[in-house]
Amino acid sequence: MAETVTLMKTAQAGESFPEPAQKGDAEKRGRKASKEVRQLQLIEATIDSLAKRGYSETTMADVADGAGLSRGIVNFHFESKEKLLVATLQHMYDEYSAHWRGALQKAGDDPARQLQALVAADFDRSICNKRKLAAWCAFWGEAKSRPTYQALSGSRDAAYQNHFVALCQALKADGGYGFDPQGLALALSAMLEGLWLRLMMGTEDTTRETALQAANEFLASAFPKHYPLTPAGKPREA
Amino acid sequence: MAETVTLMKTAQAGESFPEPAQKGDAEKRGRKASKEVRQLQLIEATIDSLAKRGYSETTMADVADGAGLSRGIVNFHFESKEKLLVATLQHMYDEYSAHWRGALQKAGDDPARQLQALVAADFDRSICNKRKLAAWCAFWGEAKSRPTYQALSGSRDAAYQNHFVALCQALKADGGYGFDPQGLALALSAMLEGLWLRLMMGTEDTTRETALQAANEFLASAFPKHYPLTPAGKPREA
DNA sequence: CATAGTTTGTTGAACATTCATTCAAAATCT
DNA sequence: AGATTTTGAATGAATGTTCAACAAACTATG
Structure with a gap:
């Protein structure tokens, strides 16, 4: 297992829209923060596509369109379609895991x-x-x-x-x-x-x-x- | 519901092996088998492919190869890939249904x-x-x-x-x-x-x-x- | 502060590949 | 012979990936 795509979860960017105007993140550069936001945005678009069209019909173009971005962008942030899907699965897994652990705690x-x-x-x-x-x-x-x-x-x-x-x-x-x-x-x-x-x-x-x-x-x-x-x-x- | 592809179940087609190459070469090589036998053969090959490669990677070529037949054969017996898959699902459904009804009877x-x-x-x-x-x-x-x-x-x-x-x-x-x-x-x-x-x-x-x-x-x-x-x-x- | 240079992010078209489908010819059966 | 089944190559559409150009953000320097 060489590389596991792990993403920092900034707040709960889960269901609502990612706010376009990120405030002056004192430490973080706007650029870097933008990168994580972009990745999360693409992951959400991937989930949308999976839900709407199923695995076999989920295409890079559909994900890009769903995120309102251009075709080639996904291969920039994720190296390949395969890695995008793995990152998406990892994201859902992390979310599920955090959720039941939180419930248990409470x-x-x-x-x-x-x-x-x-x-x-x-x-x-x-x-x-x-x-x-x-x-x-x-x-x-x-x-x-x-x-x-x-x-x-x-x-x-x-x-x-x-x-x-x-x-x-x-x-x-x-x-x-x-x-x-x-x-x-x-x-x-x-x-x-x-x-x-x-x-x-x-x-x-x-x-x-x-x-x-x-x-x-x-x-x-x-x-x-x-x-x-x-x-x-x-x-x-x- | 226009057409429900219903197939007669001849014996219990091979459960044990995912055998890609049928060895029961009782007749001449793959030539001229009854229509129903051929359809069943292709359905079994489809199940093999689904199991081995998953839905998204199941191709007509793989099914044909698995059945030991040529590329174009599937479109002759089943009109399209879509219909082949529906027939396969129908077949599994019928089999499952018959099985639990039989168990209940006994x-x-x-x-x-x-x-x-x-x-x-x-x-x-x-x-x-x-x-x-x-x-x-x-x-x-x-x-x-x-x-x-x-x-x-x-x-x-x-x-x-x-x-x-x-x-x-x-x-x-x-x-x-x-x-x-x-x-x-x-x-x-x-x-x-x-x-x-x-x-x-x-x-x-x-x-x-x-x-x-x-x-x-x-x-x-x-x-x-x-x-x-x-x-x-x-x-x-x- | 201003400007030039560099890095990072984005675009869209071009490319190569894969795959379902078609079909004319061959093979086989009645 | 005629009908049915099978083959395998040709075709065209869909799609993942690459890449050169472009834009924006950041850094270094004067």
């Missing part, structure tokens, strides 16, 4: 709360929207045949999985359940990914709310002592 | 048995192998941006989902559980799809057996009265 020390927070985080609007899900799916479709993508394509990586196993173990010890923590954790995270897939396809009437309810239904079934059922199918409110 | 009348059979069917070798899973994933990645694929891309369709809901309802009535059948059924089928995705990526040490165990762990947790836990994490043997 959840406090109670394992039951933490697990519920992790699950809920997956369906947060900032992460779970048509555009991003479609982009994820586009990469999944190519991951198996591209070694470069494989490591990053599972947004739910080993660290994520370890957290789930640990939480299942903690709840088991506390509630005296009979399941195997490893297996149940796998079932849980797989279900979250599967729900993402459903939302992505968007054919059925599955919405973010429906999906979250289904996930909570799972929690209530597997950990009845920690998540008592309510009529709405939603565990106790925070 | 399971008898007991809902608990039926549900377990449906889950186990998903991890049967004939359906759940690297080659097929990779092909499924390739289509998933393109489905959102191609209306033609959407209907077929969810191998788990409305009929499948309805069976799950009905079984969850039956078990709830029998066991006095508190869950919402609709939600739990969604969680269940999403988990199965998510486990497929894990198997496909193949990065971790997730195997077909591990995945099936995780799914059974889910069943045991959600329906404790119907699937008592055993040390192996696997519900009672049939």
Whole structure:
């Protein structure tokens, strides 16, 4: 793994427009800052294109047009199309990772709360929207045949999985359940990914709310002592 | 829906190897085979190519080479690349559909048995192998941006989902559980799809057996009265 | 401060490659 | 012979990449 394109994230440039007028960044030169902004702008345009046209029909021209720039610009900031896509995947991966870690932090020390927070985080609007899900799916479709993508394509990586196993173990010890923590954790995270897939396809009437309810239904079934059922199918409110 | 390419399934075409060069040279070299055999041969070659190179790199030439035939042959049997891919997806869809219906039939009348059979069917070798899973994933990645694929891309369709809901309802009535059948059924089928995705990526040490165990762990947790836990994490043997 | 020179960023056209499709001729079957 | 299937080269369109010229921002120097 020679080079991993890593970008500094300046603020959360995620959803809104990048402000054209960057103030006098005392230390940074306007030029250098502009470079990172440009790259982020191109990455966002790439996500747009992936979501709208799919992986196989995403072209350099479409990305450039989407960013409102000229054709050759992408090869200047990213060496090739391949590297642009890797950088885009890396960006989404970093964002997802930061998001669930943040949610975990906010959840406090109670394992039951933490697990519920992790699950809920997956369906947060900032992460779970048509555009991003479609982009994820586009990469999944190519991951198996591209070694470069494989490591990053599972947004739910080993660290994520370890957290789930640990939480299942903690709840088991506390509630005296009979399941195997490893297996149940796998079932849980797989279900979250599967729900993402459903939302992505968007054919059925599955919405973010429906999906979250289904996930909570799972929690209530597997950990009845920690998540008592309510009529709405939603565990106790925070 | 003008034309749905429906193919007769002659025997079970090779599951084991991605064999690019067909060795069963029973007849003369590639010459003159029945139209249906040739179409099936090309579809199998398409699945091979999708699995090996991914959707975006699957070319007509690669398919033709994989089938050991000439370049122009695909446009003769299938009008275009698009139609070849739709026929391939249709073929996989039909196969999957027939498989779970067969498993359900064999399971008898007991809902608990039926549900377990449906889950186990998903991890049967004939359906759940690297080659097929990779092909499924390739289509998933393109489905959102191609209306033609959407209907077929969810191998788990409305009929499948309805069976799950009905079984969850039956078990709830029998066991006095508190869950919402609709939600739990969604969680269940999403988990199965998510486990497929894990198997496909193949990065971790997730195997077909591990995945099936995780799914059974889910069943045991959600329906404790119907699937008592055993040390192996696997519900009672049939 | 002003000016010239250098670096950095951007453009758009040209180029080379890949690939789906077409089709006339050949091969094979009825 | 006539119909059907197969071949392989030709064609044209799409697309990633390169590059020479240009513009803007920055630096050095007078």
